Amino acid sequence: MSQEEKVSQEETAGDGPENPVGDLVDAFPRFGIYSALDANRPTAEEAMEIQKEKTYEISPTYNMNHLRRGIALIINNEEFHQSTGMSTRGGSSRDVDSMRTALTKLEFKVIARNNMTVGQMKRIFGDISADDHTHNDCFLCVILTHGDDGGVIYGTDGNIPLDDLIAYVLPNKCKNLAGKPKLFFVQACRGTKLDKGMEVHDALGFGPTMGAQKIPLWADMLIAYSSVPGYYSWRNCKNGSWFIQSVASVFERFGQELEIHQLMTKVNYQVAYEFESKSNDYRMNRMKQVPCVASMLTKELHFYPKTPK
Incomplete structure (x- = not known):
């Protein structure tokens, strides 16, 4: 050879x-x-x-200096057709109010819609996809509803894969959101398993201008689920859900200071350590929960206050 x-x-x-x-x-x-x-x-x-x-x-941080922060869409489904077998989601309106307050402070334009069918959810995402986001920093969506295994969420009349809605804001469908953060916060069950938790002792205590770039369709996406796959997601009928109330409180307090992954770590901690179910049904009593954050973000994301223009 x-x-x-x-x-x-x-x-x-x-x-x-x-x-x-x-x-x-x-x-x-x-x-x-x-x-x-x-x-x-x-x-x-x-x-x-x-x-x-x-x-x-490539800049290590997202450009958050556009004219506007962007749209924050809140979909709140509380009442469901009896054919779905889903119960009323009491306390969810409290989540809407808390998130509206927190996201308004972060300078989002908040749009809230209640009790949407699957068709209505598709249409509003179609409208979002067709909007001009050129002068927006990002897009954010909060979905409050029932869910189940396999990544499905419920409209008032049936279910739909969450990915089908997310697809509307991917770069191939919404070109002027390409390269910009797209954030989803989903309060919904992902199955019927219960997390009993266990006692632990923490040893550390509790206490530039670019040319054309080709990017993956699912880049620049963050999807924060209220629970890990297969598990229940808890909600108090008066005070709202553990997850959304934690997101709202962390974002309102630290949203203009910390990077998004730091914010979500605080949310995970708050849900994991500060909440435990209280129920007359012993099978549902003293249960725990931890959120699950899937981040495809490619840069750091900060919600620093905007300077007047």
Whole structure:
């Protein structure tokens, strides 16, 4: 075997003869596709440098200096058609009031809608998708409803996968939200399991201008669920839900100071440590809950106060 053939085999072994140095098989590098013997192909070191240069060009924080903060849509479903088998969600209006106060302080334009059918939810997301968000920092949505396994949430007349609604604000459907944060806060059950919790002792105590960029459709998204998959989500019939009340209180107190992931860590802590169910049914008594945050954000996100323009 010649030296040239040996080098070619070593560089491409296991990955096919046409794969480039750098990102192999799973993702083609942004500098193009090169054959194994292409003299213009970057070396592994050059490929890394190209990737570093492109990374360093990108601002580490989202631009939150647009003219407007953006729309905050609150969907509050309390009453349900009997065919759904879902009960009335008492206390949910308290969640609406708390979130409206917190999000208004963060300078969002709050739009609240009550008791929406599946069709009505689709239509309002269609309207959001068609809106011009050019001068908005981001989009935020709060959904208060019943839910179940498999990522479904309920309208007043039936259920729909949450992903079907989120799809309306992805970059392929809403181009002027591309690259901007899209935040979802979902108060809904994700199953019927109960979290009994357990006693623990914490050893530390309780106490620049860019050119065109290609991004994944689900980038710049944060979805905060009230519970982990498969579990109940708790709500007090008078005081509102554990999760939304915690989001509202943390955002109102720290929203203009802390980064979004710091805010959500505080929310997780508050729900996990400061709430426990109280029920006459022993099977439902003294249960716990912890939110589940899925972050696809690619930069830091702050809600610093806007300066008048």
